[in-house]
Amino acid sequence: MRRSTAWVLYVRRRDGSLRRGLRLPAWVLGVVLLAAVAGTGHLVWRLPDLAGLAGLDVLERGEEGSRQAWREALIAQHGRLAALSRALDASAGFNAGLASVVKLPPTRGPERSIGSAGQVEGGFADEVRLSRQLAATSRALLEEVAFQEARQRLLASILRERATELAGRPSLWPVRGALNSDFGYRFMGRARDFHNGVDIGVPVGTPVSAPADGTVSFVGYESGYGLMVVIEHRSGVSTAYAHLRSAEVAPGEEIRRGARIAHSGMSGRTTGSHLHYEVRVNGQPVDPMPFMVN
Numbered sequence: 001m002r003r004s005t006a007w008v009l010y011v012r013r014r015d016g017s018l019r020r021g022l023r024l025p026a027w028v029l030g031v032v033l034l035a036a037v038a039g040t041g042h043l044v045w046r047l048p049d050l051a052g053l054a055g056l057d058v059l060e061r062g063e064e065g066s067r068q069a070w071r072e073a074l075i076a077q078h079g080r081l082a083a084l085s086r087a088l089d090a091s092a093g094f095n096a097g098l099a100s101v102v103k104l105p106p107t108r109g110p111e112r113s114i115g116s117a118g119q120v121e122g123g124f125a126d127e128v129r130l131s132r133q134l135a136a137t138s139r140a141l142l143e144e145v146a147f148q149e150a151r152q153r154l155l156a157s158i159l160r161e162r163a164t165e166l167a168g169r170p171s172l173w174p175v176r177g178a179l180n181s182d183f184g185y186r187f188m189g190r191a192r193d194f195h196n197g198v199d200i201g202v203p204v205g206t207p208v209s210a211p212a213d214g215t216v217s218f219v220g221y222e223s224g225y226g227l228m229v230v231i232e233h234r235s236g237v238s239t240a241y242a243h244l245r246s247a248e249v250a251p252g253e254e255i256r257r258g259a260r261i262a263h264s265g266m267s268g269r270t271t272g273s274h275l276h277y278e279v280r281v282n283g284q285p286v287d288p289m290p291f292m293v294n
Helices: 026-045 047-101 118-122 127-167
Strands: 006-012 018-025 178-181 184-188 191-195 198-201 207-209 214-222 226-232 237-247 260-264 274-281 284-286
Touching (some): 214 237, 226 260
Antiparallel strands (some): 006 018, 178 198, 184 191, 226 237, 237 260, 237 274
8 A cells, every 4th residue: 555745734732732733745845845946947047137127227227318418419509509590690681781882782691490499408309300400500500601701702892892992082172271262164354264173272381182092193384283283093083283382292103092292382373372173084174072072
């Protein structure tokens, strides 16, 4: 007869005696032990996976930190581009004002928009989309910088030409004094003649200044004019100064606006000390008064 092995659990009474309790076959305890060993082995086998899950958590936190840094960098770049855009707006406005002064046709630069970074700050927009938007805005701003630079070079060239033209256009009084005789017909005794310039009453020896940039074309004596200086300016305009006491320039000399060229006197046919001043356009005398602004 086969005998079976079993495990008997006893419970101790309060008086110290033992009372028989649960009786378990031996194979049941073996199954429990086997299950425990198997569970422990499975846990050991899964340890790398558990470590990997912990690493993923660390990686996720690291990626979130990187995204936060990227987001902050994008927002900062957005601010810099916005400041540059405002500066370009001011430059474009200044260029437009200069263009209107010199009658240059208006021209628009490249269209640009920097959008808003508010949604990124709130976490509602995709950083990649903002990054692409900022890249496109940067390209547009670079194009407009090049456009405004070209515009400024053109304006500078026009202004230099206009400045040269203005500097070469007579606008100063050669001397300061009272007008003794105007341009046009006048009576000299009983005779009526045409006066080709204006007479400005000044003492003998008064310095005479050039009313504009130019080149001295003549220094010498002319009948009726006495000692005379003639200066050629731009656009066919020339000026003449007569009845001089002395000249301080020579033919071919380049003269700047406001430079001293002579001293007034009473040479030639004159009734008193004054400067005879003429303005000629393509060799023909014209009224000097529109050229005597300052």
